[in-house]
Amino acid sequence: MFQPALTMNTVLACVDAHGHPSAVCDGATWVAHRLHAPLNFLQVVDESEAHTGETHLSDLTGYDASPTRTQALDAMPGSHIIGGQSHSQQLLEGVRARALHLGHSMVELSLRQGKLTDALLDLSAETRMVVMGLHSHHLDSPWRQGSHHLEQALQAVQQPMLVVTRSHFTPPSAFALAYHGGAESLQLVDAVADCELLQGLPCHLVHVGARNPDIQAEMSQAAQRLADAGFSTHIVIESGDVAQVLGRHLTIQQLPLLVMSAFTHNGWRQKLLGTTTSTLLRRIPTSVLVLR
Template identity: 90%
Template sequence: MFQPTLTMNTVLACVDAHGHPSAVCDGATWAAQHLHAPLNFLQVIDESEAHTGETRFSDLTGYDPGTTRTQALDAMPGSHIIGGQSHSQQLLEGVRARALHLGHTMVELSLRQGKLTDALLDLSNETRLLVMGLHSHHLDSPWRQDAHHLEQALHAVQQPLLVVTRSHFTPPSAFALAYHGGPESLQLVDAVAKCELLHGLPCHLVHAGARNADIQAEMTQAAQRLADAGVSTHIVIESGDVEQVMARHLTIQQLPLLVMSAFTHTGWRQKLLGTTTSTLLRRTPTSVLVLR
């Protein structure tokens, strides 16, 4: 399991105009406050991708278009200038203002040119948690497939990843853990027990599949490991398709966070990193925390 070093203390949030920056900002700010960590908002400009459409800033509470620009942002080549101010600069200043409005004062901005993976690797030594959003062309519309940047991030870094999947972020008061069974799931349970971000939150340990003595015993063992770490746990076993079972439970119980493992090669990760529209992320009304 990934263990942060003392220098890996920053929550790194990747923001862009099409990835629900307000929700990413809110999720990253919640995480940074919970971890008592500095927050770094990162935007990466890929020159190979043409800029399309106008950036929306109406929901960036506290954004002041007259904010003084930093020298680092002013010096950034290749940015798209509108009215003397770049889209990238407006976006970064907007999320910083929103984070300050939410009460987090340790906020930095990073603007890079090039590839996302290069920027993530450059900042990996100081990153404790990575936060990213999904892309859509309309707020709260069914998601179009754009998980390539998530796949790149998961392959590039070893840090846990918080994926904000909707146009708003709800701080979790409890979470669901997708439990598939076997050694990888027990590793995930141990990672949850040690995850400071989840401390104090009750856990719904959910398995989609047939109930039998083996899975019941294994989940009882998993629940005991969590209980030993001070995590209150509720075991749920339901037969059916994993997407439908999880989406139904998350909706009925109003759980805003799903926790899964980056190591699993089951349908959950295949859908997260799939090459077609992600049924999982479209149907699951939650943010997703991917642990190592």
């Protein structure tokens, strides 16, 4: 088991051969750049789900499979007991090389055996933010297979999590905030106001539901809080299906990031992160940042 010497500010990126590793690498590197934080790539091998297929790394720009690149992983204590070791090594070295190619030098690697949630909890004291993709065998068709890994991770960790939902990651120049209303949404607004990752990015404050004086007044208050924190804010109120409205707005406005809350288990979060995750978030065309 490899224990990197990292700090509480570490960005922990969970990589998997079937979980958009290059996109996760790009998203995690963007986060680490924005937060001026070290980056730790975590690969967890679950023997009950181990595969022996070839790992394709051709899109991991900068990857070098020479012996000198894999030497550090070969020497990792306990690595010999992990099934599929060579695939894990190639994957970790590939994402590290890609992160270095993107200009981020503070990179560590962790290779573990067991359950993802156990590893996340074990590393939680040194983790500032978690980044992960989807364990899907169909690129650009997310949320179909293995979404339980993500759902378990969302339930287990207390840190903010960036979920990369596609086979590519676009650094956002603006973002949408899913605003359902009430005290929990105001908590989310405060979390956004304090979020270094989002500083300087314009915000589209989106509410899906009926337009009435109460929600308009509440969203004006939320927009003012964001303005006081330096965010330019555009208010959107539209009725309809939550995922459909959000997805359409994200697509039309070309917003590559949706921000939502993990504070509450109300209808919005139940629909987006509950038992229907596989169905509904497949319709969200962007990465999702879950704040706590």
